Amino acid sequence: MLMVASMGSMLAQFNIENMKILIELGYKVDVAANFTDVDPMSHERRKKLFDFFKEENIKYFQIDFSRGIGSVSGNLKAYSQLNKVIMNNKYDFIHTHSPLASVITRISAKKNNVPVLYTAHGFQFFRGGSFKDWVIFYPIEYFFSKYTDGIITINNEDFKRAKKMNSKKVYYIPGVGVNTRKYGMTSENGKFNKIRIEFSLGMDTTILLSVGELSKRKNHEVIIRAMATMKELDIVYFICGVGQEETKLRELVQTLNLNEKVKLLGYRTDIDEVMSYSDIFVFPSKREGLGLAAIEAMAAGLPIITSNVNGINDYSIDGVTGYSYSPNDYKGFAKGIKMLINNKEIFGKMKINNKNAAVKYDIANVNKNMKEIYEQYTKEK
Structure with a gap:
C-alpha cells in the first residue's frame, strides 16, 4: 500500500x-x-x-x-x-x-x-x-x-x-493516539524543584504551559495578552515549540514587559517531563482537528483552559476538565486561570476528571x- x-x-x-x-x-x-x-x-x-x-x-x-x-x-x-x-x-x-x-x-x-x-x-x-x-x-x-x-x-x-x-x-x-501511561506516570520528584531552580521560581509560583508550533493558528498571543492583565499574580507561562511567529511573540512579550513572566522554551523532546512540573495547560488554538497536546496534558492530570472550537469541544468541557473561551477572549482566559488558582478543590477534581477522560484517546x-x-x-x- x-x-x-x-x-x-x-x-x-x-x-x-x-x-x-x-x-x-x-x-x-x-x-x-x-x-x-x-x-x-x-x-x-x-x-x-x-x-x-x-x-x-x-x-x-x-x-x-x-x-x-x-x-x-x-x-x-x-x-x-x-x-x-x-x-x-x-x-x-x-x-x-x-x-x-x-x-x-x-x-x-x-x-x-x-x-x-x-x-x-x-x-x-x-x-x-x-x-x-x-x-x-x-x-x-x-x-x-x-x-x-x-x-x-x-x-x-x-x-x-x-x-x-x-x-x-x-x-x-x-x-x-496518546500514550496515556507515559504522561500519567510522570513523577514530580526532582524535576519539580529542578525547573524552579533553573528559572528562579518560588515554590508557590503557578506554572502555565502551552505546547505547539509558534503559529497564528496555535494563537499563543492571546495567553500572552492574558498574562499582561495578571502581572500582580505569581504566575509564569512556558511555551514549548518553534515556528514562524517566534519573533512576533518575543516582540509582544517585550512590549508588554513580560520578560520575567513568559518563557519561550523552543523545541523539546521531554514534553512528558515538562508537563510533570506544570500546573495548568492552556490551549487557545483558533482551529484544531482534535489537539494532541491538550489530551497529553489531560493524561498528565493537568486542568486545561482551551478555546471552544472544532475538535477541542470533544474533550474540553467547561467546568469539568477546565474552562473554555472564544479564541480571542484574553480576558476570559485570564478569568479561567484565576479561578483555577483560587479554588484548589475544583483544581483537584479536574485533575482526576482529565486523567479519566484521556483514557478514551489512548x-x-x-x-x-x-x-x-x-x-x-x-x-x-
Whole structure:
C-alpha cells in the first residue's frame, strides 16, 4: 500500500503506528511526501523517521507538495510525480493525509483505479469558522469525497459532516493516539524543584504551559495578552515549540514587559517531563482537528483552559476538565486561570476528571480502531 502526506512530519507525528499495523497485517508499505527543508521537521525527528523506514524496509518517494494550497505549476508538478509513483506500482489501496496532498492523490488514484482511504485531521471549515474557509474548502472536500472509499474523521463535528458527503464509508476514531501511561506516570520528584531552580521560581509560583508550533493558528498571543492583565499574580507561562511567529511573540512579550513572566522554551523532546512540573495547560488554538497536546496534558492530570472550537469541544468541557473561551477572549482566559488558582478543590477534581477522560484517546484504543479499518481492505483484497 501507499501512504501519502504533504509533509514528512505528518508521517512522523501521526502515522508511525499506522505503518506498524499495516506491516503486521502483511502489507509492503511505501510512503510519499515532501521530505525537504520546506517541512520544518526537526533534524532529530527527521533522522528517526528515516531510520524507521530503513528498519522496516519502507520505500519513500519525494513529492514536491506545498505546505499551503500551493501554486498551479507546483501542484501540477506534484501530481505528475505522484501519478508516476502510483502508475508504476500495483497498490492495493492508498491512505492519504493532508488536504492538498489528498486532493492530488485522489485525482491520480481515480485515474489508476486504486481505492483511497483519507484521514481528515480536522476539516478547514467548522462551526464558527470563517466564511472564506467554508466557501473555498467545503466545496472541494464535498466534491472529492465521491472519489474516496473511506473518510476517517477524528472529531464528532467532522464525522457528522462527512456522513453527509459522498464517500462510500465514513469512520470515526478518537484521534491519532496518546500514550496515556507515559504522561500519567510522570513523577514530580526532582524535576519539580529542578525547573524552579533553573528559572528562579518560588515554590508557590503557578506554572502555565502551552505546547505547539509558534503559529497564528496555535494563537499563543492571546495567553500572552492574558498574562499582561495578571502581572500582580505569581504566575509564569512556558511555551514549548518553534515556528514562524517566534519573533512576533518575543516582540509582544517585550512590549508588554513580560520578560520575567513568559518563557519561550523552543523545541523539546521531554514534553512528558515538562508537563510533570506544570500546573495548568492552556490551549487557545483558533482551529484544531482534535489537539494532541491538550489530551497529553489531560493524561498528565493537568486542568486545561482551551478555546471552544472544532475538535477541542470533544474533550474540553467547561467546568469539568477546565474552562473554555472564544479564541480571542484574553480576558476570559485570564478569568479561567484565576479561578483555577483560587479554588484548589475544583483544581483537584479536574485533575482526576482529565486523567479519566484521556483514557478514551489512548494509543491502544486508536490502534484497535485503525486495525479494524485496515482489515476491511485486507479482506476486500
